[in-house]
Amino acid sequence: GESVGLHLPTLSVQEGDNSIINCAYSNSASDYFIWYKQESGKGPQFIIDIRSNMDKRQGQRVTVLLNKTVKHLSLQIAATQPGDSAVYFCAENIDNYGQNFVFGPGTRLSVLP
Amino acid sequence: DGGITQSPKYLFRKEGQNVTLSCEQNLNHDAMYWYRQDPGQGLRLIYYSQIVNDFQKGDIAEGYSVSREKKESFPLTVTSAQKNPTAFYLCASSTLQGTGELFFGEGSRLTVL
Numbered sequence: 001g002e003s004v005g006l007h008l009p010t011l012s013v014q015e016g017d018n019s020i021i022n023c024a025y026s027n028s029a030s031d032y033f034i035w036y037k038q039e040s041g042k043g044p045q046f047i048i049d050i051r052s053n054m055d056k057r058q059g060q061r062v063t064v065l066l067n068k069t070v071k072h073l074s075l076q077i078a079a080t081q082p083g084d085s086a087v088y089f090c091a092e093n094i095d096n097y098g099q100n101f102v103f104g105p106g107t108r109l110s111v112l113p
Numbered sequence: 114d115g116g117i118t119q120s121p122k123y124l125f126r127k128e129g130q131n132v133t134l135s136c137e138q139n140l141n142h143d144a145m146y147w148y149r150q151d152p153g154q155g156l157r158l159i160y161y162s163q164i165v166n167d168f169q170k171g172d173i174a175e176g177y178s179v180s181r182e183k184k185e186s187f188p189l190t191v192t193s194a195q196k197n198p199t200a201f202y203l204c205a206s207s208t209l210q211g212t213g214e215l216f217f218g219e220g221s222r223l224t225v226l
Contacts, residue, residue, distance in 0.1 A: 034214060045217075046215075089155065098161065098215050
């Protein structure tokens with residue numbers, strides 16, 4: 001889940017294991033969701049998106065699952081690599097206008113050798 | 114390569130001074146945005162613009178000003194009225210149609226001494 005305040009939740013995984021990062025979104029009317037990856041001192045990078053008419057979408061090594069019943073989004077990373085270490089955050093939107101995105105604070109993924 | 118360029122990457126300011134952060138995009142996007150990122154919090158919208166010579170306040174516009182004289186450029190001025198300006202500032206852009214995905218710059222870190 002997400003938290004507010006100065007400290008991000010941290011997920012530590014062994015290199016090669018799968019990672020699951022969770023996000024609880026706030027608006028039941030949201031119909032578009034994005035996962036971003038942000039490395040230290042850099043801007044967020046798009047990973048994968050999903051619309052509310054889907055419950056699963058797969059990319060390269062990543063899968064996003066959407067559970068609208070409980071307003072929950074998850075990002076699964078297969079065979080986690082050191083380069084996956086970053087902060088991951090979700091964004092929700094009720095329409096296609098960028099100013100309406102709501103962002104979670106993120107989860108820090110730490111990949112252990 | 115198409116993208117968003119923010120400058121400077123690091124900026125130090127004395128209290129009482131205004132500073133301007135630059136944001137330029139060559140993605141031919143109509144909409145541009147400024148976000149503020151603080152540790153442990155989700156991105157918060159400062160200002161956005163959907164068309165040249167027009168812009169709208171976001172959630173935390175107080176103490177900030179913007180201009181949109183060209184489609185490619187959306188500079189942000191952090192004024193002396195902003196009580197807690199030390200933060201990481203992110204510029205983004207998007208189309209007005211389609212997915213509405215936000216493309217981010219690499220960010221500017223402002224520190225007030």
